[in-house]
Amino acid sequence: MSSAAQTPLALSIQSHVALGHVGNTAAVLPLQLLGVEALAIHTVQFSNHTGYGEFKGQVFPAAHVRDLLDGLDARGVLGRIDAVLSGYLGDAATGDVILEAVARIRQTRPGVRYVCDPVMGDTGRGIFVRPGIPEFLRDRAVPAADVITPNQFEFEWLSGTRLSSVAEAAQVARGLLRSARGRPGPELIVVTSLRTPDLPTEHLATLAVSPGQAWVVETPLLPTEPMPNGMGDVFSAVLLGRLLTGHDVPRALEHAVSCLYGLVGQVPPGGRDLPLVAARQEIVAPTARFTAVPLG
Secondary structure (H helix, E strand, C coil), rough: CCHHHHHCCEEEEEEEEECCCHHHHHHHHHHHHHEEEEEEEEEEEEEHHHHCCCEEECCCCHHHHHHHHHHHHHCCCCCHCCCEEECCCCHHHHHHHHHHHHHHHHCCCCCCCEEEEECEEECCCCEECCCCCHHHHHHHHHCCCCCECCCCHHHHHHHHHCCCHHHHHHHHHHHCCCCCCCCCCCCEEEEEEEECCCCCCCCEEEEECCCCCEEEEEEECCCCCCCEHHHHHHHHHHHHHHHHHHCCCCHHHHHHHHHHHHHHHHCCCCCCEEECCCCCHHCCCCCCCCCCEECC
């Protein structure tokens, strides 16, 4: 078998900006550097991300996204997809198109992995997406996903629970997992940017929960101000990249956390973006390595 035939193929459906690294401009390069071929469909096209303030561009209608997916299907590409990654939607109707595509792919590739980064808001900013998107993510996307990667704010909104500890976060996540008795839901939940009261004030944690297992990775909180945009987009892509190339959950989690820590540490003063090109080695082989500790 040729090396090309062995290369995993991922379809990333999320936002795109000309300036900056968010959405597909944050996800595609890490996937490629980790050995995954990445196809990108954009849900929006903006001049720059909102961290820069004003921007120009437009949200693409759901019909546009469907048209591109139909074009890929006509080329026989959807039948070769190993994973679908979704992020910033722009419009809830686009989410329906993504779920239709996942269902279509699963007809011929039942093992395809759907990773949903439920982008809707963050601590301090609150909800920053269009009305209807948070409800779509909670009621439709999360139950259909194999993996979800919310930050703490998003996870609390999705679960309706204000978290007081990492242990509580794990317990709540277990209640959202797919059930052997047929309850829909993800097989893996990864909660990022956890800053619960039980953690040291200078630390943050990332939690991964799967049936019967949970791991947590703690890192020092880097004094970066402002925090760069696109961190969740890079994290989800790196996590997926490692899962698709044969790494188990704790190793993939360690790599994604360590990669992001290394990239954030190299953001220049006042920078709004992660240095994906200048510090690309942090994506492939992070300088600092953090360990995933099993959670009892």
